[in-house]
Amino acid sequence: MNALDRRAFCKLVGGGVVILVTAKPSELQAQQRRGYPEDLNAYLRIDENGRVTLFSGKIEMGQGVHTSLAQMAAEELGVPLESITMCMGDTDQCPWDAGTWGSLSTRMFGPAVRAASAEARTVMLKLASETLRVPRETLVVRNGVVTDGKKSVTYGELAKGKQIARLVDEKAVLRAVKDFTVIGRPTKRVDSREKVTGRAKYAGDVRLPGMLYARILRPPAHGATRTSLDTAKAKAIDGVTVVERDDLVAVLAPTPDGAAEALAMIKAEWTKPAAAFDHESVADAFVKNGGAGDVKTTKGDVGAAANAIETTFRTGYLAHAPMEPHTAVAEWKDGRMTIWASTQSPFGTRARVAQTLGLDESNVRVLTPFVGGGFGGKSAANQAVEAARLAQIAGKPVMVAWTRGEEFFFDTFGPASVIRVVSSVDDRGKIASWDYHVYGAGERSSEVLYDVPNVRLTSYVPRSSKLHPFATGPWRAPGAGMNVFARESQIDIMAAKAKVDPLEFRLRNTTDARLRKVLTAAADALGWKPGAGPTGQGRAIAASVDAGTYCALAAEVAVDKKTGAIQVKRVVAAQDMGIVINPTGAKMQMEGCITMGLGYVLSEELKFHGGDIADRNFDTYELPRFSAVPRIETLLIKNDDLAPQGGGEPAIVPMGAVIANAVFDATGVRMLRLPMTPARVLAAMA
Amino acid sequence: MKRKIDFKLNGKPAAVDTDDQRALLWVLRGDLELTGTKYGCGEGVCGACTVAVDGVAMRSCQTPLANVEGKSVTTIEGLERDGKLHPLQQAFIDHGAFQCGYCTSGMLMNAWAFLQKTPHPSRAAIVQEMDANLCRCGAHQRILSAIAEVAK
Numbered sequence: 038m039n040a041l042d043r044r045a046f047c048k049l050v051g052g053g054v055v056i057l058v059t060a061k062p063s064e065l066q067a068q069q070r071r072g073y074p075e076d077l078n079a080y081l082r083i084d085e086n087g088r089v090t091l092f093s094g095k096i097e098m099g100q101g102v103h104t105s106l107a108q109m110a111a112e113e114l115g116v117p118l119e120s121i122t123m124c125m126g127d128t129d130q131c132p133w134d135a136g137t138w139g140s141l142s143t144r145m146f147g148p149a150v151r152a153a154s155a156e157a158r159t160v161m162l163k164l165a166s167e168t169l170r171v172p173r174e175t176l177v178v179r180n181g182v183v184t185d186g187k188k189s190v191t192y193g194e195l196a197k198g199k200q201i202a203r204l205v206d207e208k209a210v211l212r213a214v215k216d217f218t219v220i221g222r223p224t225k226r227v228d229s230r231e232k233v234t235g236r237a238k239y240a241g242d243v244r245l246p247g248m249l250y251a252r253i254l255r256p257p258a259h260g261a262t263r264t265s266l267d268t269a270k271a272k273a274i275d276g277v278t279v280v281e282r283d284d285l286v287a288v289l290a291p292t293p294d295g296a297a298e299a300l301a302m303i304k305a306e307w308t309k310p311a312a313a314f315d316h317e318s319v320a321d322a323f324v325k326n327g328g329a330g331d332v333k334t335t336k337g338d339v340g341a342a343a344n345a346i347e348t349t350f351r352t353g354y355l356a357h358a359p360m361e362p363h364t365a366v367a368e369w370k371d372g373r374m375t376i377w378a379s380t381q382s383p384f385g386t387r388a389r390v391a392q393t394l395g396l397d398e399s400n401v402r403v404l405t406p407f408v409g410g411g412f413g414g415k416s417a418a419n420q421a422v423e424a425a426r427l428a429q430i431a432g433k434p435v436m437v438a439w440t441r442g443e444e445f446f447f448d449t450f451g452p453a454s455v456i457r458v459v460s461s462v463d464d465r466g467k468i469a470s471w472d473y474h475v476y477g478a479g480e481r482s483s484e485v486l487y488d489v490p491n492v493r494l495t496s497y498v499p500r501s502s503k504l505h506p507f508a509t510g511p512w513r514a515p516g517a518g519m520n521v522f523a524r525e526s527q528i529d530i531m532a533a534k535a536k537v538d539p540l541e542f543r544l545r546n547t548t549d550a551r552l553r554k555v556l557t558a559a560a561d562a563l564g565w566k567p568g569a570g571p572t573g574q575g576r577a578i579a580a581s582v583d584a585g586t587y588c589a590l591a592a593e594v595a596v597d598k599k600t601g602a603i604q605v606k607r608v609v610a611a612q613d614m615g616i617v618i619n620p621t622g623a624k625m626q627m628e629g630c631i632t633m634g635l636g637y638v639l640s641e642e643l644k645f646h647g648g649d650i651a652d653r654n655f656d657t658y659e660l661p662r663f664s665a666v667p668r669i670e671t672l673l674i675k676n677d678d679l680a681p682q683g684g685g686e687p688a689i690v691p692m693g694a695v696i697a698n699a700v701f702d703a704t705g706v707r708m709l710r711l712p713m714t715p716a717r718v719l720a721a722m723a
Numbered sequence: 724m725k726r727k728i729d730f731k732l733n734g735k736p737a738a739v740d741t742d743d744q745r746a747l748l749w750v751l752r753g754d755l756e757l758t759g760t761k762y763g764c765g766e767g768v769c770g771a772c773t774v775a776v777d778g779v780a781m782r783s784c785q786t787p788l789a790n791v792e793g794k795s796v797t798t799i800e801g802l803e804r805d806g807k808l809h810p811l812q813q814a815f816i817d818h819g820a821f822q823c824g825y826c827t828s829g830m831l832m833n834a835w836a837f838l839q840k841t842p843h844p845s846r847a848a849i850v851q852e853m854d855a856n857l858c859r860c861g862a863h864q865r866i867l868s869a870i871a872e873v874a875k
Contacts, residue, residue, distance in 0.1 A: 098823055099822030099823025099860045100822065101822065225819065226819065229815075230808075230816065232821050232824030232827050233808065233812040233813075233816055233821070234759070234799065234800070234802070234808070234812065235799035235800050235828045236759065237824050238758070241758070241762065244758075292745075292749060293749055294745055294746060294749045359859055360826045360857065360860075361763075361823070362762075407824060408823065409823045409825030410823040441763065441764040442765075621819055625819050625862070625865070628861055628862075628864055628865070629822060629860050630861065632861030632862075632863055633859065633860070633861045654766055654768060655768045655769050655857060656766065660859060661861070661863075662854050662855075662863075663853045663863050663867065664850055668864075669864050
């Protein structure tokens with residue numbers, strides 16, 4: 038950033054002391070950065086009231102980074118947490134960011150926040166030294182006050198009347214773990230009060246003068262073609278505007294229910310394409326259309342395994358089903374488009390809107406209020422493009438708020454998968470070979486994890502494949518839960534065959550200290566009673582590594598042999614995620630993962646016939662409810678030698694395997710397909 | 724039918740001149756600009772739009788405005804009194820009983836109405852009463868603990 042740009046930039050973010058930080062080259066590449074501002078990835082401002090504003094392209098969707106990023110800044114700056122204000126997901130003010138996903142906020146953006154904040158502390162110390170006329174070495178910072186023990190000055194006083202911008206690379210000296218006073222302390226969320234009073238604003242809560250609510254004419258199935266259209270009755274309604282532009286047919290009305298009524302007056306006929314497969318035949322379709330596959334890993338020779346065990350696992354398509362459906366408000370004014378969107382990717386949304394409308398990105402601003410859950414589903418932001426198109430056509434602000442039915446249709450779905458494993462175990466209870474074939478789920482967490490001399494991994498049907506009858510996309514830890522369901526189930530199958538306790542079998546097959554530690558910790562906390570399965574106890578263990586974090590889950594279940602219903606009684610999670618920024622936030626994420634995980638494990642599976650989606654609301658697509666939630670205990674394994682790792686996804690990953698393994702331990706029946714519905718459990722036990 | 728409907732809203736008189744068959748949810752969020760009550764499913768199967776009508780939890784997306792005529796409606800905005808949080812709200816903060824916050828208004832209103840008529844329920848009774856309210860983030864265990872603390 039040259040001097041002129043920097044002045045313009047400071048004017049935009051406001052006066053005071055502004056600290057800008059550049060990222061490490063590897064991270065630059067990882068994020069494929071582009072756009073304004075060119076050379077930074079984090080910045081903060083200290084104003085004359087001593088308030089610190091931290092700017093971040095990340096968004097808050099419930100995962101708690103609003104709090105943990107503020108904690109990191111407060112720690113390094115030496116200010117109270119309360120003096121930090123977060124400005125997130127505003128493309129005009131915040132540094133470019135690829136998107137909020139992959140448990141990356143703390144891992145990737147965190148170091149930049151800490152560096153910027155540490156550098157800011159250094160700058161403030163220098164200013165204080167000049168102001169107080171004492172040597173810098175004698176000064177310390179506490180709660181935003183710089184002092185040498187005799188004289189003192191506040192950050193606010195130092196920032197007063199200043200217009201300083203400091204650009205630094207990421208080399209500032211960070212505070213040591215032993216000195217932490219904010220990082221590592223269990224902290225209540227900074228968005229608490231807004232969220233319990235109804236004051237927290239989401240995209241659907243934005244109100245602009247003259248704003249209209251849109252409803253869009255939708256096809257009955259993906260791939261359907263419209264053969265007739267009659268909008269006369271809708272046009273006749275007072276106050277309703279009908280938009281017909283290419284493929285876009287919509288009604289605009291002053292109220293959302295008014296728009297729904299007008300949409301119901303539109304008559305359209307459609308033809309649906311023939312269905313290639315449905316939720317039952319999808320597995321055959323994947324295997325038939327999988328092609329030769331792509332061999333990702335080979336080690337040794339998997340060809341000649343004696344007494345090989347072959348197992349095929351499968352899982353269905355999954356809806357993200359955030360409680361807040363996709364919503365956006367767009368305002369077209371003086372050649373500029375401003376959009377408030379529920380999105381995980383404000384900068385991606387800006388690029389898509391600019392491209393669709395033929396605008397320069399500098400004329401599109403995306404703001405991200407609180408997002409009501411994302412789980413990977415709010416990455417594409419099609420609703421923002423729809424709102425922008427309609428606002429431009431109408432010349433008035435327009436809100437597009439997807440109904441639940443639209444959410445269950447236009448949301449991207451986590452892809453179904455088929456996984457075939459052929460593995461063998463020797464007479465010492467050591468895994469001898471591992472030949473792994475994955476269709477649909479992709480390769481995340483498909484590594485064998487244990488010490489195996491002969492390994493092959495082949496992946497068929499990438500996640501992005503056009504094979505799917507509707508759009509697919511990342512679903513919390515994309516594909517990892519499916520791969521680990523297969524792997525950790527197969528490990529248990531081998532342990533049972535070798536007549537070895539499943540915990541002992543895992544420990545026998547790994548020298549990885551972090552893995553051994555989480556396995557042992559989870560088992561101990563559960564009160565593990567050794568024994569080769571099935572023991573009848575209904576207890577089990579499974580582990581995975583995801584987003585740099587090791588997680589082991591131990592669980593206890595009861596299976597109703599009359600109904601086939603699985604009641605999960607207890608889940609204990611042990612997680613090693615390196616330095617923990619906010620233990621409370623980390624535990625909330627672990628509990629959230631385990632609870633959400635109950636869904637894809639026990640009840641969730643999208644039902645469809647080709648592009649025709651059968652599940653359009655929560656009456657048939659079953660989310661986990663209070664009555665399904667077990668007692669959840671979470672343990673954080675201390676590992677302060679490791680930088681903070683991911684926390685939003687790891688604990689959901691072993692859920693399928695740990696519950697399937699526990700069902701086996703309870704009943705002797707091995708469940709090979711998720712979700713394990715009562716009907717499937719009954720069928721397996723018959 | 725378009726007409727004037729009078730009712731009490733968070734303790735104060737309110738009047739709306741509109742079609743009396745409109746869903747209370749849209750009247751609250753639009754005409755009355757109380758956006759704390761959320762749309763989640765539109766069919767009364769998720770609980771995000773829960774409000775209390777004469778102290779009873781109702782799905783506002785399924786409640787025609789005519790049904791609240793002359794009655795007392797309480798929304799999430801009505802729980803706080805003189806800047807002081809209701810004990811349930813405080814318990815939700817203390818227990819970290821939310822993540823994205825979108826289902827939170829409905830959770831609080833459902834629990835609030837329940838505790839009005841049953842001040843000291845068992846944990847099992849709380850589970851049963853809250854079972855039709857959905858949360859996707861998985862804050863369930865903390866929501867139960869927060870309600871249980873107030874129900875002691």
